[in-house]
Amino acid sequence: MTETEKKNKLAEAQTILAALAVETRLRLLVRLIPRELCVCELWPGIGEQSNISRHLARLRELGIVSMRKVGKRHLYRLADERVVRILRRFDLDGSEALPAVNGCQNCDSCD
DSSP states (O other): OOHHHHHHHHHHHHHHHHHHTSHHHHHHHHHHSSSOEEHHHHSTTTOOHHHHHHHHHHHHHTTSEEEEEETTEEEEEEOOHHHHHHHHHTTOOSSSSSOOOOSSOSSGGGO
16 A cells, blocks of 8 residues: 555545544434434434434535435435444444434424
């Protein structure tokens, strides 16, 4: 690996780890470990929907999560397996780290 490649890898690691250092983002990612979720299933118990959307946008920019639209729904999933491995190293699997969400019932888009 060249010195430039090493610097690029270090910069990438720093960016990803900095994103994980923000509690709201970390909580969103933990919630996404087991499955893809609608945006309205993500925000309860974490924060305001507008704030969550801002964090999700940043995670998408970094390639950590991906989003697909199904009708009016915006479904998010973890897209970076390295992040999943990091979270699992801390025994975070999404099942007990956050309150359970019973289906997508929090917005008009998901009726």
